[in-house]
Amino acid sequence: MALIMETPVDALIKGEHESPPRWKKSTVVFVLGGPGSGKGTQCANLVKHFSYTHFSAGDLLRAEIKSGSQFGAMIQSMIVDGRIVPSEITVKLLCKAMEESGNDKFLIDGFPRNEENRIVFENVANIEPAFVLFFDCPEEELERRIMSRNQGREDDNIETIKKRFKVFVESTLPIISYYESKGKLRKINAAKPSEEVFEAVKVLFAS
Ligand SMILES: Nc1ncnc2c1ncn2[C@@H]1O[C@H](COP(=O)(O)OP(=O)(O)OP(=O)(O)O)[C@@H](O)[C@H]1O
Ligand SMILES: Nc1ccn([C@@H]2O[C@H](COP(=O)(O)O)[C@@H](O)[C@H]2O)c(=O)n1
Numbered sequence: 114m115a116l117i118m119e120t121p122v123d124a125l126i127k128g129e130h131e132s133p134p135r136w137k138k139s140t141v142v143f144v145l146g147g148p149g150s151g152k153g154t155q156c157a158n159l160v161k162h163f164s165y166t167h168f169s170a171g172d173l174l175r176a177e178i179k180s181g182s183q184f185g186a187m188i189q190s191m192i193v194d195g196r197i198v199p200s201e202i203t204v205k206l207l208c209k210a211m212e213e214s215g216n217d218k219f220l221i222d223g224f225p226r227n228e229e230n231r232i233v234f235e236n237v238a239n240i241e242p243a244f245v246l247f248f249d250c251p252e253e254e255l256e257r258r259i260m261s262r263n264q265g266r267e268d269d270n271i272e273t274i275k276k277r278f279k280v281f282v283e284s285t286l287p288i289i290s291y292y293e294s295k296g297k298l299r300k301i302n303a304a305k306p307s308e309e310v311f312e313a314v315k316v317l318f319a320s
C-alpha cells in the first residue's frame with residue numbers, strides 16, 4: 114500500500130501508542146556494500162537459514178513507485194539518477210514494513226546510505242544495529258555484475274552505475290567508517306564466488 118500522509122507508523126513515531134511496538138525492540142543488521150556487491154543475494158541465503166526478515170530499502174522504494182504513491186514520480190527520477198531519496202520517505206517505508214512483518218529480527222539491505230538516513234532512522238526507530246555487514250568488492254567486478262543482472266532495473270545502465278558508484282564513495286563509505294569506529298563493522302570479501310561469500314557470512318549469524 115502506498116504511503117499516505119497519516120499511517121499507523123506516524124502514530125508510532127509520534128508515540129501515540131500505549132506501549133512500544135514490538136519492532137522498536139528488534140534486532141537489526143544493516144547490510145551495506147557497493148551496487149551489485151551481492152547484498153540481495155546473500156540476504157536471500159540468510160533468510161533460508163536464520164529467522165530474519167529481509168527488507169531491501171531499494172526494493173521498498175521500487176514498490177512504492179509501482180503502488181501509485183504521490184511520491185512515485187520523485188522517487189523514480191531519483192533512482193534513475195542514482196541519488197538518495199529523502200530519508201523521511203525511506204525510513205517510513207522501513208518502519209511500516211517492520212511493523213507489518215510481525216518479526217523482531219531484520220536484515221536491512223542498502224540502508225543507511227548516508228548520514229541523514231542513519232540519523233533519521235536512529236531518531237525514529239531508536240534502534241542501534243547489532244552489527245553492520247559490509248560486502249567489499251572492486252568497482253570493475255561490481256560493474257560486470259550489474260551489467261549482466263538482467264532484472265530490468267532502470268538504474269542498471271552504465272551512466273547511472275557511474276553515478277551510483279560516486280554516491281557510494283561519497284555518502285555511504287563514511288557511514289561504513291562510522292560503524293567501523295564503533296566496532297560494529299563486519300567486512301566480507303564479496304569478490305569471491307557467492308557460495309564462498311555465504312560461508313563467511315553464515316559464521317557471523319551462527320553465534
Ligand atoms: N559472489 C558473487 N559472484 C558473482 N556474481 C554475484 C555474486 N553475488 C551476486 N552476484 C550476482 O551479481 C548481481 C548483483 O547481485 P545483487 O543483486 O545481490 O547485488 P546488490 O548488492 O543487491 O545490488 P544493488 O545494490 O544494485 O541492489 C546479481 O546478478 C547476482 O546474481
Ligand atoms: N537507503 C536507500 C536505498 C536506496 N535508495 C535508492 O534506490 C536505488 C537502488 O537501491 P539498491 O539498494 O536496490 O541498489 C539507489 O541507487 C537510490 O536511488 C535510496 O535512495 N536510499
Ligand SMILES: [Mg+2]
Nearest residue numbers: 152153169171
Ligand atoms: Mg539489491
